[in-house]
Amino acid sequence: MGRLLTALRWIVYVTAVVALNFPVIVTLVTSLKSAGELSVNPGLWINQPTFENYLGVLQITDRLNIYAYLGNSLVASLIGSLLAILLAFPAAYAIARGEFGQRFILPTIVNLRAVPLIIFAIPIYMMFQVLGLLDTQFGLGLILTIVNVPLALIILVNAIADVPIELDEAARIDGASTLQIMWRIIRPVARSALTTAAIFGFITAWNEFLFGLMLTTNNAVPVTVGASFFFAASGGGVQWGLASAVMIVGALPPAILGLLAYRQIGGSLTAGAVKG
Amino acid sequence: MPASPATTSAAQRLEWRLLASPLLIFLLLFLGLPTLVDLVYSVSQVDFETLRSPALSGFSNYLDVLSDPGFWEAAWFSLRFGLVTAIAECLLGLILAIFLAPLLAKRSWLMAPLMLPLMVAPAMIGLMYRLVLNEFVGPVPNYLFAWFGDSPAFLDADTAFWTLCVVETLQWTPFALLLFYAAYRSIPDEVRQAAAVDGAGAWQTLLRVELPLMAPTIGVGAFIRFIDGFRVFDNVYTLVGSGPGGSTTSMSIYIYEAFFKNGEIGKAIAASVILFIASFGVLFGLIGTARRRTA
Numbered sequence: 001m002g003r004l005l006t007a008l009r010w011i012v013y014v015t016a017v018v019a020l021n022f023p024v025i026v027t028l029v030t031s032l033k034s035a036g037e038l039s040v041n042p043g044l045w046i047n048q049p050t051f052e053n054y055l056g057v058l059q060i061t062d063r064l065n066i067y068a069y070l071g072n073s074l075v076a077s078l079i080g081s082l083l084a085i086l087l088a089f090p091a092a093y094a095i096a097r098g099e100f101g102q103r104f105i106l107p108t109i110v111n112l113r114a115v116p117l118i119i120f121a122i123p124i125y126m127m128f129q130v131l132g133l134l135d136t137q138f139g140l141g142l143i144l145t146i147v148n149v150p151l152a153l154i155i156l157v158n159a160i161a162d163v164p165i166e167l168d169e170a171a172r173i174d175g176a177s178t179l180q181i182m183w184r185i186i187r188p189v190a191r192s193a194l195t196t197a198a199i200f201g202f203i204t205a206w207n208e209f210l211f212g213l214m215l216t217t218n219n220a221v222p223v224t225v226g227a228s229f230f231f232a233a234s235g236g237g238v239q240w241g242l243a244s245a246v247m248i249v250g251a252l253p254p255a256i257l258g259l260l261a262y263r264q265i266g267g268s269l270t271a272g273a274v275k276g
Numbered sequence: 277m278p279a280s281p282a283t284t285s286a287a288q289r290l291e292w293r294l295l296a297s298p299l300l301i302f303l304l305l306f307l308g309l310p311t312l313v314d315l316v317y318s319v320s321q322v323d324f325e326t327l328r329s330p331a332l333s334g335f336s337n338y339l340d341v342l343s344d345p346g347f348w349e350a351a352w353f354s355l356r357f358g359l360v361t362a363i364a365e366c367l368l369g370l371i372l373a374i375f376l377a378p379l380l381a382k383r384s385w386l387m388a389p390l391m392l393p394l395m396v397a398p399a400m401i402g403l404m405y406r407l408v409l410n411e412f413v414g415p416v417p418n419y420l421f422a423w424f425g426d427s428p429a430f431l432d433a434d435t436a437f438w439t440l441c442v443v444e445t446l447q448w449t450p451f452a453l454l455l456f457y458a459a460y461r462s463i464p465d466e467v468r469q470a471a472a473v474d475g476a477g478a479w480q481t482l483l484r485v486e487l488p489l490m491a492p493t494i495g496v497g498a499f500i501r502f503i504d505g506f507r508v509f510d511n512v513y514t515l516v517g518s519g520p521g522g523s524t525t526s527m528s529i530y531i532y533e534a535f536f537k538n539g540e541i542g543k544a545i546a547a548s549v550i551l552f553i554a555s556f557g558v559l560f561g562l563i564g565t566a567r568r569r570t571a
Contacts, residue, residue: 009379016372017389020446023404024396026415030407042418091299098292105296109303111562114500115555116507118528119548122535123310123317146306149299178291207397209510210528214536224399228514231403238406240413247403251396258395262388269394270455 024251031244038241053245066246069226073206073250075137076222080144080208081201084152085194087145092156093182097168106157113150121214128215137220140212144205151204152197155268159193160186196264203254203265223250311552318546323539337546346522347547350530357441357526358505364445366498369452370490373460374482380457391454393447401447402514409439433520440512440524444505452497459493460486499562503555527551 018025030038032049041047057066095101124143125134133139163186171181187194212222221229227250230243258265318337320330341347372390380386393401409430411417420427430439463486471481487494509528518525518533525533531551534544 006378009376012372013376013379013386016376020390020393020450022446023401023408023443024392026408027404030413038413042413042415044415087299087302090295094292094295098289098295100289100292101296105300108559109299111559112307114503114559116503116528116551118507118509118531119314119552119555120307120310121531122541122545122548123313124306125535126313127310142306146303149303153299178288178295182295203395207395207399209397209399209514210532213513214532224397224510227400227403231406240407240410243403244407247400251400254397255392255395258391259388262391263384265394266387266391266454266458269451270458 027244027247030240031248033241035239035241053241054249056242057245057249064226064229066223066226066249069221069223070250072137072140072216072220072226073222073224074253076140076144076212076220077202077205079138079141080148080205081198083141083145084148084201085156085197088149088152088156088197089187089194090182092153092160093186095153096157096160097165106153110150110154117147118210121210124211125214133215135216135219140215140220140222141205143211143215144208147208147211148201148204151268152201155193155197155200156190159190163189192264196261196268199257199261200265200268203258206254226250314545314549314552317542318549320542322541322545333542337542338550340540340543341546341550344543346525347530349522350525350527353437353523353525354506354508354527357437357444357508358502360441361444361448361505362498362501364441365449365452365501366456366494368445368449369454369497370456370494372449372453373456374486377457377460381461387454387457390450392450394450394454396447398447398510399514401443402511405439405443405511405515431516431520433523436516436519436524440508440515443511443515444508447511448501448504452501455493455497456490459490463489 026044029044029046031053032046032051033041034048034050034052037047037050060066091101095106128134128139131139133142167185167189168181171185176184206222207224208222209224212225216222216225227243227246230246231238317330319332319334320337321333322330376386408414408416411427416430417427429435467485467489468481471485476484506526507528508526509532512519512524512526513529513532516524518529527547531544531547534540534547
């Protein structure tokens with residue numbers, strides 16, 4: 001009976017993994033088929049695996065420049081994740097230690113995640129037009145910062161609150177200033193939380209689509225938006241193998257980061273929900 | 277000479293404010309200012325030519341939005357989509373979390389493949405389903421044809437809503453699973469043992485002890501998923517856009533299309549403000565209840 005139940009659990013587990021990842025599996029399989037094979041074999045089996053689609057993707061440089069899309073995503077996501085931490089860390093320190101902002105500021109910022117960002121999109125579009133930030137990697141990075149701030153803040157506040165306050169007090173007796181305590185005492189202790197916030201912010205930023213779609217046209221198009229061009233632009237119908245390879249390449253950076261840091265990511269995904 | 281406690285704490289308070297100020301200024305600039313612009317433009321006559329010099333025009337934009345059947349259809353789509361997907365994700369996530377708990381507890385890496393969908397951009401997932409559901413190269417229609425001799429239209433006006441619900445649910449069930457699994461694991465073993473001593477069977481323990489202890493987490497999870505479902509944009513947009521006959525226009529897509537496709541700026545902004553008021557109403561309601569509960 002016990003063994004039967006365990007077998008059943010494994011069956012359910014494997015079924016769940018396949019069902020939840022089905023679109024990714026199909027795309028991966030399709031990306032490894034030649035155009036000829038795909039036209040006669042749309043199933044999940046590959047007769048003759050080939051990397052020609054990936055080679056094809058890497059050779060595109062004229063119209064749809066995958067390198068540029070990936071580069072834009074990389075730069076904007078780095079800005080979006082690092083700037084969010086740079087802004088949130090001192091604020092988190094003040095909130096965790098200063099009896100400050102806990103009643104109104106913290107809950108408001110944390111719950112910003114519950115606000116549909118589209119409501120700010122049009123004014124931001126207008127502001128960016130005035131400031132010359134439309135279609136720039138920096139402009140997109142600024143918006144991705146906003147997207148990342150709430151979760152970065154809650155992760156860091158929780159982490160700093162867990163640091164014993166005796167550490168601060170001892171340093172203060174030794175004559176350290178608040179800034180020195182923050183940088184020399186808190187930052188090293190909270191390093192894993194900072195890393196988690198950075199990784200999670202990078203993944204979130206890389207996967208963002210709405211603002212990439214609205215705020216970029218040419219020079220700063222991120223890969224989430226660029227990938228959709230492969231479905232719309234080709235005159236002779238969609239080149240499915242090529243488009244699949246593009247999607248796999250575009251999905252790979254956050255997927256690898258996420259799988260490497262799945263424990264921390266899981267923790268931060270649930271952190272806001274439990275303590276926010 | 278030691279400073280008096282009063283001045284120390286005043287100086288200290290100033291320091292805390294200074295530390296928090298970069299973040300607050302940033303948010304005021306990129307969220308506060310846009311809110312203000314939203315409010316002013318929502319009561320103005322504005323088009324792309326007069327973008328920087330809006331003329332006040334009263335509440336006609338709001339009347340335009342509120343009398344537009346498209347707005348109400350979008351609100352209804354978002355509401356249904358949010359409810360259906362939140363319930364489906366939480367139910368599936370809860371069942372998987374509890375049923376798979378013995379496996380996951382022994383081999384925690386098993387969680388990683390389950391979490392993978394959370395790492396993929398929803399926009400990409402939407403594109404991937406174009407392939408999955410394509411009648412020539414997609415495996416789903418092909419297997420259905422091979423096995424049953426027929427394959428339904430997945431993305432016509434009648435079926436697109438449910439197809440999108442499945443797409444959304446399959447991507448975000450792992451979120452609920454992760455959240456509920458953490459809650460399930462955090463129930464102390466003594467509680468289960470006490471229930472066993474009292475003669476409760478596995479089902480009774482689950483229904484009378486474990487689920488009630490998990491209820492707050494389930495509530496929070498359902499709420500987060502509802503909000504995310506309500507504001508859905510990426511996967512719907514990349515898979516079907518606003519759908520046949522506008523049948524999959526969510527609130528976010530409605531605002532996006534009013535602005536970028538139709539150039540109805542005033543209408544788009546008035547709809548934004550209505551959504552803004554609704555979501556902040558919910559938000560502060562929640563903060564208020566949370567505070568009363570802890571107070």
